Structures are given as structure tokens and as C-alpha cells.
Amino acid sequence: MNHDTPQQEEPDEHLRFWNYLSELEQVAQADEVDLVSGVLTDPVQAMAQSAVLRHLDRQAADLHCGPDYESWAEKMTQATTRYPFLTQRLHEWSLFRAATLRQPWRPDALLDSSNWLQLKTAEASNAAALEILADGGRTKRIRNTARINLKKQSQR
Incomplete structure (x- = not known):
């Protein structure tokens, strides 16, 4: 009697997801918009958008403090x-x-933003943003994180 069970294969969309992530990691700047646009034509939209979101987050984390961010963000906004x-x-x-580089930004935009952005800002930002989130952050975690980091900044 054979007790071996057939190996379960990854569903096609899982394989495509990992392939997309790999391609997006290696894409040349000149081909990035076309690749992002191509990924977003995938019939499994939740997977495609998830792959592109990971790419956007990775690229933005690398670029947001530098001079190339604005043109990159404009291209990606057009693609998405x-x-x-x-x-x-x-x-x-x-x-x-804008908050990180102490450029002009609106407090209400921060308060109206997603939990993701509020928490990210509460974890690493300037005192003005931290004060706003310490008082008006959407969740207790966001408010507490902002208060802790505000206190750390004032002790420096």
C-alpha cells in the first residue's frame, strides 16, 4: 500500500505573485511603469494589486527622502x-x-489618513506630526506610539 500523498501544487496566482515580486525587484527604472501596468492587467486583481503595493512600499521607502521621489511618485500615480x-x-x-522632511503638509490630511500612515508617522516623524497623532491619532496604539516617540525626541 502506498502511503505517499501527492504534493499539492501552488495555485497559479501564487506563482505569478512571486514571479511579479521578483520581476518588480529587478526592473530597470525605464521599464518600471510598463511592468507595473502589466502586472495590474492580471485577472486576479487582489493578487496583482498586492504585488504592486509591495513594490510601491519598497521603492517609496528607498526614495522618499531623496530628490528622485517626486518624479517616481508621479509616474507610479499615472500607472495606478x-x-x-x-x-x-x-x-x-x-x-x-512631507512630514519627514519638514515640508508643508496639512494636519487634517494626516488625521484623515489610514491607520497605516498614522502608525508609520507615529513611529518616525517630526515633533509637529507626533503631537497631532498623540492627541488625535485614530487608535490607542497610534496615540501611544506618538507619545512615546515625542517623549524620546524631547529627551534628546
């Missing part, structure tokens, strides 16, 4: 314009960038 969640994430990265 039909995908509200992705364009919102890019908008929030731009808000995070």
Missing part, C-alpha cells in the same frame, strides 16, 4: 490611476515624505 487603493498609498507616502 485606476486603482484607488494604490493611488491612495502613493499619496500617503508623499504626505509621510
